[in-house]
Amino acid sequence: MANGIDRRQFTKGAVTLGAAAGLNLASPMIAAARQPYTGPNVIIVRFGGGVRRRETIEPETSYSPFLAHELTRRGTLFNNMTISSQEGVVTSHAQGTLYILTGRYDRYSDVEDRFLSERFEPKSPTLFEYLRKSFAIPDHQALIVNGEDRVSEDFLNFSENHNYGIEYRSSVLSLHWYKTWLLREKLKGDIDDEARTELAKQLAEREARNYRGELAGDQGDAMEGFWRRWRRYYGDSGFLNPRGDRLLTELSIRAIHELRPRLMMINYQDPDYVHWGNLSHYTRAISIIDNGLQQLVATVENDPEYRDNTVFVIVPDCGRDDNPLMDIACQHHFNSRSAHEIWALVFGAGIARNAIVDKPVDQISLAATIGRVMGMKTDVSEGPPLAEVFA
Amino acid sequence: MRLIAFVWKFLIGTLLCLTPFTAVLVLGWTGRAMQRSALRTWYRQSEHAGSSSFAETMSASDETSQFAKWPNWIVSQRFRLDLSSAFSKGMPLTHRIGRLFFAFFGSLWTNLTLGLQLIINCWVITLPACALWLLGWWAGWENSFSKGYEQAWVGPTVALIGVAVFIAAMIHLPLAQARQAVTGQWRSFYDFSLSHRLRQLGRFSTLLLVILYLAAGTLVTGAKIAPLGIGNFVQGLEQPLSTENLQLLRFGWELAVASLVFMLFVGLHLIAARHYAQRLSAGVADGHVMPETLRPAEHGYLERFGLAKPGNRMERGLIMRSIAWSGGSVGAMLLLFAVIAGWGAFSFQLFFGQFLNHNWIGWLNLALVQLPWLP
Numbered sequence: 129m130a131n132g133i134d135r136r137q138f139t140k141g142a143v144t145l146g147a148a149a150g151l152n153l154a155s156p157m158i159a160a161a162r163q164p165y166t167g168p169n170v171i172i173v174r175f176g177g178g179v180r181r182r183e184t185i186e187p188e189t190s191y192s193p194f195l196a197h198e199l200t201r202r203g204t205l206f207n208n209m210t211i212s213s214q215e216g217v218v219t220s221h222a223q224g225t226l227y228i229l230t231g232r233y234d235r236y237s238d239v240e241d242r243f244l245s246e247r248f249e250p251k252s253p254t255l256f257e258y259l260r261k262s263f264a265i266p267d268h269q270a271l272i273v274n275g276e277d278r279v280s281e282d283f284l285n286f287s288e289n290h291n292y293g294i295e296y297r298s299s300v301l302s303l304h305w306y307k308t309w310l311l312r313e314k315l316k317g318d319i320d321d322e323a324r325t326e327l328a329k330q331l332a333e334r335e336a337r338n339y340r341g342e343l344a345g346d347q348g349d350a351m352e353g354f355w356r357r358w359r360r361y362y363g364d365s366g367f368l369n370p371r372g373d374r375l376l377t378e379l380s381i382r383a384i385h386e387l388r389p390r391l392m393m394i395n396y397q398d399p400d401y402v403h404w405g406n407l408s409h410y411t412r413a414i415s416i417i418d419n420g421l422q423q424l425v426a427t428v429e430n431d432p433e434y435r436d437n438t439v440f441v442i443v444p445d446c447g448r449d450d451n452p453l454m455d456i457a458c459q460h461h462f463n464s465r466s467a468h469e470i471w472a473l474v475f476g477a478g479i480a481r482n483a484i485v486d487k488p489v490d491q492i493s494l495a496a497t498i499g500r501v502m503g504m505k506t507d508v509s510e511g512p513p514l515a516e517v518f519a
Numbered sequence: 520m521r522l523i524a525f526v527w528k529f530l531i532g533t534l535l536c537l538t539p540f541t542a543v544l545v546l547g548w549t550g551r552a553m554q555r556s557a558l559r560t561w562y563r564q565s566e567h568a569g570s571s572s573f574a575e576t577m578s579a580s581d582e583t584s585q586f587a588k589w590p591n592w593i594v595s596q597r598f599r600l601d602l603s604s605a606f607s608k609g610m611p612l613t614h615r616i617g618r619l620f621f622a623f624f625g626s627l628w629t630n631l632t633l634g635l636q637l638i639i640n641c642w643v644i645t646l647p648a649c650a651l652w653l654l655g656w657w658a659g660w661e662n663s664f665s666k667g668y669e670q671a672w673v674g675p676t677v678a679l680i681g682v683a684v685f686i687a688a689m690i691h692l693p694l695a696q697a698r699q700a701v702t703g704q705w706r707s708f709y710d711f712s713l714s715h716r717l718r719q720l721g722r723f724s725t726l727l728l729v730i731l732y733l734a735a736g737t738l739v740t741g742a743k744i745a746p747l748g749i750g751n752f753v754q755g756l757e758q759p760l761s762t763e764n765l766q767l768l769r770f771g772w773e774l775a776v777a778s779l780v781f782m783l784f785v786g787l788h789l790i791a792a793r794h795y796a797q798r799l800s801a802g803v804a805d806g807h808v809m810p811e812t813l814r815p816a817e818h819g820y821l822e823r824f825g826l827a828k829p830g831n832r833m834e835r836g837l838i839m840r841s842i843a844w845s846g847g848s849v850g851a852m853l854l855l856f857a858v859i860a861g862w863g864a865f866s867f868q869l870f871f872g873q874f875l876n877h878n879w880i881g882w883l884n885l886a887l888v889q890l891p892w893l894p
Binding site for chain 2: 366367371372398401403404405406409412413449450451452453454455456457459460462463464465466
């Protein structure tokens, strides 16, 4: 906040200035200067909303049979992965996502220190930035797929690291972005003043949720085309498309077909509904994600360019409590020991099959592991790569 | 001896607060204690206060001797008398057995029957709100989970209607419950006009009662959510607790919560009974309440204490002066608003507690209002 202007305001201003000067930071010319990417595609599945090992990877008690019985045979399961217990590390969703993406346990707080708000800015480069800085990959092939309950997670797509940042950002597929794009499209049309005022108001409200500057909302031609096709198929109402975590599966499958992502992170989230005390929301949401995994794997297997050339990394953002004194033992994830206990499954091209690693490993090691799979340096990340992954 | 009796009554009360079924007995026992509290209030306002103790005054009549001491849990309040009468000559065997049973279990029976009467009336006016909360919470989150945008308003609206119904019920309940306990007649619970008049006479003390409920509710909410921290701590221990030790911990915690609930429940109900007794005698004295409109038991007690004469205006103390102020329209509106806000905040405590430590039955029983049992 020195000199009356904080860093975030400065970044936003600079970015807007850049845009006004006609500088397209994601221009193909910059990408062309880098090497083309020839490695495997990577799909990171955040088995999110916080899940315990018991209901996911443990075969006897799992609500995710495809994961527990089928996928674990196809790859390397780390059943003793944890999130560090060091001070300041939080077992929650956006934090867990950033630990996975950056390979570091940086401390996060809301950009304006607003109470209970989680509008974070990645402090270290994300995997998307490492990838796009190393290879000529356009932003629509480095994708985050998000749900609609946590709009703030739509803005975790680039870090504030000076050597990386917005130039190497990922694109985001979510209903928030679709609705924002849709409002802009409608405003381009021939509508009366009253409707225009109302739509402009709605758009302003949506844009106000973007706490990271104008360019984070500029999604480029490929994404425009994606949303245009989505609109043609599902219309404007929002009542036709799949809902909840099924929506993420649909967005991801369409993205594979239409955008051909090289690195994609799918942020499932609905098991977290158990916060409100209904255990069946938790177990049903796990089953829905499991079903999503089946569809994603089938999509990859049916696509010649993805089959045998794709690595899946499935990992929860955090665990959940295992509280023996509460009716719903896993209702929350308040930094308890169990909330730190997670797992990871890596499978696909070049990954050791049918392996179970029960030695303690750390969530932040995934970034370096994915970096090694994709052949890129993740020099700011901290965790060592998981050597057992490589066959 | 009094200390032993206190500890005994407290321990039994605590244990009975461990299950909803036995908590009915606690409600009945509390009802009897409320009767005693009301009589004690009237005794203090009477001419007897200077000449004889409360216990002596009560013991002087068969009708009121049972109130000389705190109610018993199991044996009859007049155990020796009932026991000796069971052995009096010429009594048929069936009567003798009946007397014996009453001597040994008279209080238990009274606690049960009065408890059932009180809880049924309490449920009649509070369970609709509780059912709406349960339904609103279940349907609202079920709909949110399945992303039913089209009917997203239903769950929150149902829950908010529940809050409104609860506030209306709670404006009536404490005085009505005290009145039912004192008169022993379930119908008196539904005498809405008298309850309304008594509240008008004591708006300020009604607000004080709401504040006390809120303070006690904060403690109960704290007890409800504490397992979140305790359980996570226990789960994180290097050496996990054995199943036996875990059960012991759980029982110990439940016992601690039961003792807290018992104390707060009895305390709040005794204050409500005193509030009722003060407002009733003041109303009769000021001529706002006609003695002939009262139930026979109320009328009898007031007559016995010489408080059934209209116009027998008492000197205005702080409370009476505040009553006079609150009688003004602006003061009345402000106090009514504060009471409504207070009961709204009380219901919010339930939602907060349920969010942090959910239990479906928790929607259907408020430990300080219905049965003194925390699910």
